[in-house]
Amino acid sequence: MTFTTREREQAATRLLEASAKHSHDPETELDWEAPFEEGKYFWPPELCSLYGTQLWKHMSEEQRIELSRHESASLASIGIWFEIILMQLLLRHAYDLDPTSAHVRYALTEIAEECRHSKMFARLVTRLGTPVYRPTRADHNLGRILKAVSTTPGSFTGTLLAEEILDWMQRLTFPDERIQPLTRGVTRIHVVEESRHIRFAREELARQMTTAPRWQTALTRASSAEAARVISRSLISPQVYASVGLDPAYAAGLARTSPHRRDVLRQSAAKLMDFLEELGMLRGPARRLWQSSGLLG
Ligand SMILES: [Fe+2]
Numbered sequence: 425m426t427f428t429t430r431e432r433e434q435a436a437t438r439l440l441e442a443s444a445k446h447s448h449d450p451e452t453e454l455d456w457e458a459p460f461e462e463g464k465y466f467w468p469p470e471l472c473s474l475y476g477t478q479l480w481k482h483m484s485e486e487q488r489i490e491l492s493r494h495e496s497a498s499l500a501s502i503g504i505w506f507e508i509i510l511m512q513l514l515l516r517h518a519y520d521l522d523p524t525s526a527h528v529r530y531a532l533t534e535i536a537e538e539c540r541h542s543k544m545f546a547r548l549v550t551r552l553g554t555p556v557y558r559p560t561r562a563d564h565n566l567g568r569i570l571k572a573v574s575t576t577p578g579s580f581t582g583t584l585l586a587e588e589i590l591d592w593m594q595r596l597t598f599p600d601e602r603i604q605p606l607t608r609g610v611t612r613i614h615v616v617e618e619s620r621h622i623r624f625a626r627e628e629l630a631r632q633m634t635t636a637p638r639w640q641t642a643l644t645r646a647s648s649a650e651a652a653r654v655i656s657r658s659l660i661s662p663q664v665y666a667s668v669g670l671d672p673a674y675a676a677g678l679a680r681t682s683p684h685r686r687d688v689l690r691q692s693a694a695k696l697m698d699f700l701e702e703l704g705m706l707r708g709p710a711r712r713l714w715q716s717s718g719l720l721g
């Protein structure tokens with residue numbers, strides 16, 4: 425066994441143990457039938473896309489809460505889209521490896537967790553009673569292309585982009601007493617299980633980047649920057665604005681240019697961008713693409 429293989433196996437063994445100890449069943453652990461509480465938000469107001477804009481200032485408290493309900497549903501729906509892609513990428517990673525290794529057993533464990541998450545998010549969207557928000561047709565198809573051509577380091581970078589941005593938001597959501605208990609329960613379960621996924625992806629990406637051939641790192645920089653753009657622009661569907669009686673094009677334009685919103689997106693990805701910078705992922709011509717995602721300061 426080489427040093428890297430041993431290190432990889434030890435890391436996966438620790439993650440398997442953590443997963444056996446701290447796993448959650450959303451079906452039985454959450455109260456899905458409890459009525460929503462009057463006056464509570466469905467997502468922290470500061471994390472809503474219009475917070476701080478002129479439009480937000482003119483919205484009533486009820487309309488703000490209503491927008492938070494739709495934005496929470498948009499993040500859950502888009503979260504399912506991300507997770508379905510991640511599960512495919514992880515399965516493809518496992519395809520070439522020893523199925524009895526701790527590394528593959530952990531990858532399969534993670535897929536099982538993502539299956540539960542996606543069912544949990546779907547049930548949340550149903551309970552929220554909103555439309556199912558989807559990425560644009562163009563981004564849906566771009567996602568198909570990106571996952572088909574993804575390199576292994578690209579797969580782990582894309583995974584981290586989706587996981588760390590949502591994780592940052594969810595860590596602010598589950599302890600917040602202004603938020604509906606169901607949203608708090610869903611985000612708490614997700615944060616607990618995702619911390620393992622983030623560790624797995626970060627460690628594997630660091631190993632991959634030291635061994636990947638040069639053409640692969642160059643391709644990965646560009647494809648991951650494109651993935652970052654798709655992910656950041658898909659989080660909130662403009663249809664959420666129409667659902668609360670706002671002009672979707674106008675409201676989406678306000679969110680896109682809002683200094684507060686831009687700051688939220690950059691903060692959500694700040695730690696990941698530092699990590700990717702260390703790995704050399706943000707170097708070269710792709711850096712401009714990364715900046716245009718709004719995630720890199
Ligand atoms: Fe997840």
Ligand SMILES: [Fe+2]
Pocket residue numbers: 538587618621
């Ligand atoms: Fe995950």
